[in-house]
Amino acid sequence: MTGPRTTVRPTLAVVGATGAVGMVMLQILSQRADVWGEIRLIASPRSAGRKLAVRGEQVEVVALTEEAFDGVDIAMFDVPDEVAERWAPVAAAKGAVVVDNSGAFRMDPDVPLVVPEVNPHAVRTRPRGIVSNPNCTTLSMIVALGALHAEFGLRELVVSSYQAVSGAGRAGVETLRQQLSLVAGTELGTTPGDVRRAVGDHTGPFPEPVALNVVPWAGSLREDGWSSEEMKVRDESRKILGLPKLPVAVTCVRVPVITVHSLTVHARFQDEVTVDKAREILATAPGVVLCDDPAAGEFPTPADVVGTDPTWVGRVRRALDDPTALELFVCGDNLRKGAALNTAQIAELVAAELV
Numbered sequence: 001m002t003g004p005r006t007t008v009r010p011t012l013a014v015v016g017a018t019g020a021v022g023m024v025m026l027q028i029l030s031q032r033a034d035v036w037g038e039i040r041l042i043a044s045p046r047s048a049g050r051k052l053a054v055r056g057e058q059v060e061v062v063a064l065t066e067e068a069f070d071g072v073d074i075a076m077f078d079v080p081d082e083v084a085e086r087w088a089p090v091a092a093a094k095g096a097v098v099v100d101n102s103g104a105f106r107m108d109p110d111v112p113l114v115v116p117e118v119n120p121h122a123v124r125t126r127p128r129g130i131v132s133n134p135n136c137t138t139l140s141m142i143v144a145l146g147a148l149h150a151e152f153g154l155r156e157l158v159v160s161s162y163q164a165v166s167g168a169g170r171a172g173v174e175t176l177r178q179q180l181s182l183v184a185g186t187e188l189g190t191t192p193g194d195v196r197r198a199v200g201d202h203t204g205p206f207p208e209p210v211a212l213n214v215v216p217w218a219g220s221l222r223e224d225g226w227s228s229e230e231m232k233v234r235d236e237s238r239k240i241l242g243l244p245k246l247p248v249a250v251t252c253v254r255v256p257v258i259t260v261h262s263l264t265v266h267a268r269f270q271d272e273v274t275v276d277k278a279r280e281i282l283a284t285a286p287g288v289v290l291c292d293d294p295a296a297g298e299f300p301t302p303a304d305v306v307g308t309d310p311t312w313v314g315r316v317r318r319a320l321d322d323p324t325a326l327e328l329f330v331c332g333d334n335l336r337k338g339a340a341l342n343t344a345q346i347a348e349l350v351a352a353e354l355v
């Protein structure tokens with residue numbers, strides 16, 4: 001389905017403009033080539049009247065209501081699942097194309113799940129008027145994997161994530177900062193339970209202390225001990241790559257990093273692979289940076305990757321026991337490519353159709 005064609009620049013609504021993803025979205029909209037007419041900022045009634053900067057101007061936030069979508073061509077949703085579930089169909093019914101960052105519609109067969117570098121064609125078929133943005137963990141690796149899949153034909157994925165706290169929104173960031181202030185300058189981390197006692201009940205959206213710790217859990221409990229985040233990585237990778245039966249094994253882990261998700265990836269392909277060919281593909285794939293010189297101490301880490309747009313890949317090795325498999329270390333900014341940037345790229349694809 002395509003929306004109405006217009007000769008003027010499309011009007012964009014950013015729903016959830018005050019959140020962790022929304023704030024990064026406003027920066028990205030201020031930095032990218034400006035294809036928009038009005039940009040309308042929408043959040044909960046709690047934020048109505050607040051002013052936020054976008055494209056160098058202060059814009060007042062309005063409360064989420066049906067009228068807020070009057071005249072809107074494209075509406076980005078950066079809000080919790082239940083808010084998107086209720087309001088995205090409202091915006092679509094008012095004629096806006098919705099680009100939704102939440103998990104509410106990603107696995108709906110009538111909603112495309114789009115990564116512009118991997119499956120841009122999918123954006124054009126949107127029977128519900130909604131396009132979904134993948135979750136941040138999947139997005140942090142899928143551009144690199146899409147490029148390798150196009151050449152080698154992916155057959156299996158084994159992935160472990162090292163996820164930043166901003167993946168859990170503002171509350172995640174506040175929790176880690178508060179915990180760090182409680183443990184900084186102490187000798188904690190030497191006896192069982194000492195970090196937990198210092199942090200007390202301040203575990204925020206995480207089941208365990210995240211400062212001075214790693215927590216093998218992200219999301220909510222699903223069947224047979226899997227987490228929702230792990231199921232998302234599996235289901236969404238399959239949908240984006242068009243490989244509905246791809247075997248995917250995932251373990252998601254939270255680490256004390258503010259922003260940038262990292263992943264170790266074991267990817268098995270159809271035939272034998274070479275590191276040279278893999279490096280050539282990764283070095284030239286749009287949206288990917290190869291940073292791989294261990295002899296010089298060069299590999300991607302969140303401390304350097306934060307605030308950047310590409311998917312960074314290092315530690316490229318052929319599996320020791322399988323000539324058809326590669327081992328990779330991948331880093332991506334979960335708030336930029338992992339959320340706001342990919343949404344902005346999708347919205348630009350739709351805007352190009354409308355104008």
Ligand SMILES: NC(=O)c1ccc[n+]([C@@H]2O[C@H](COP(=O)([O-])OP(=O)(O)OC[C@H]3O[C@@H](n4cnc5c(N)ncnc54)[C@H](OP(=O)(O)O)[C@@H]3O)[C@@H](O)[C@H]2O)c1
Pocket residue numbers: 015016017018019020021022042043044045046047048064077078079080081083101102103134135136166167168169170171334335338339
């Ligand atoms: N953080 C990530 O790395 C990441 C990555 C990919 C996707 N996502 C998804 O993106 C969405 C936003 O995540 P986030 O991390 O930005 O969350 P967040 O920091 O908690 O922000 C939530 C936003 O939603 C708004 N909101 C909440 N309840 C609302 C309501 N009833 N009506 C209208 N607006 C409401 C909030 O407005 P107020 O400020 O007025 O409360 C705020 O703007 C979620 O679905 C999340 O799963 C997040």
